[in-house]
Amino acid sequence: MRAAIRTTYEVTEQETGERLDKWLTERLQEDDVDISRSVVQQWLKSGLIARRPAGKVKASDAVEDGQQYDVEVPEEEPFTVLPDDIPIDIVYEDDDVVVVNKPRGLVVHPAAGHPRGTLINALFAKGIKLSSLGGEMRPGVVHRIDRDTSGLVMFAKTDRAYYALTEQLRHHTVERKYIAIVHGRMGHESGTIEMPIARDPQDRQRMAVIEGGKRAVTHFQVIERFDKYSLVECRLETGRTHQIRVHFAEIGHPLAGDQVYGRRHTLPIDGQALHAQTLGFDHPATGELVTLTSELPTDMAGLIENLQAGRIG
Secondary structure, rough: EEEEEEEEOOOOOHOOOOOOOHHHHEEEEEEEEOOOOOHHHHHHHHEEEEEOOOOOOOOOOOOOOOOEEEEEEOOOOOOOOOOOOOOOOOEEEEEOOOEEEEOOOOOOEEOEOOOOOOHHHHHHOOOOOOOOOOOOOOOEEOOOOOOOOEEEEEEOOOHHHHHOOOOOOOHOOEEEEEEEEEEEOOOOOOEEEEEEOOOOOOOOOOOOOOOOOOOOOEEEEEEEEOOOOOEEEEEEEOOOOHHHHHHHHHHOOHHHHOOOOOOOOOOOOOOOOOOEEEEEEEEOOOEEEEEEEEOOOHHHHHHHHHOOOOOHH
16 A cells, blocks of 8 residues: 555635635545545544645644645555547647647546546647646646536646646636526626535535635626527636536526536537637746637537527527
8 A cells, every 4th residue: 555645735815714624625526536524634644634845734724825735645556647549629739838629528637436538648648748746637737627618728738837827827817718608598798706616515516606615706798698598708717616607507597508507408418508718828938928719619609500590599
């Protein structure tokens, strides 16, 4: 039995003050690690969790902005990412960063019980080397989008890039715009949804708007209205798990095709009608602004065309 560092987690300003065991449990669960708070408490007692640069930790510690924690998990064998020859659309690549236009249905990185067939496996098959920061299952992963969301996602190829890009995300300076089809005709042309989000205590697989949850802010602009649906551009200020899906469901306009937060009768699409269309960041080496866009996938483009023609909805 060996202990391997799986990942390093950093506390954000909004998370300051949370108990260490609660904070770590939520962060691990967000990364698809099937773990309970009691197990995290055992790891803390066993010394499998350490604060950088050094120092003893206990479950009741209050985390502070900028603190970093290394988490080790006992494993029989070290995890190795294996290459999978999956076609992917690389829209940008240099020595520091690679950005991929992810298709709907593809998982971003391996997880427990899902070691193959992910975007990371596809990048490895192309010989692309990623930063080891992020952990064995998430090398170079700066941010994620859901399996059934399409669009732009970026990865760090160097440690310098990983630190720079995650810092930009932490300070909300990365531009992330999504296009969504939502149920109902939205009454406002634009607006901001600010509702705290946390894991649903009744169902660990879902997120929910919960008092005391993490700050979550989504800005939106209505692009076009149809009979029973609206086409909306969403801009993330924060990036909580399932944020857009939870926010729009909460205000009565769930995303079309969302099998978790949406409605039973919806548009014919395999997954939520959500596409990460625009990604903008300061290059970690040059400091120059990089702004990338991607076209809507054919399934969403087809739905919009049919909605505009009145053939559906």
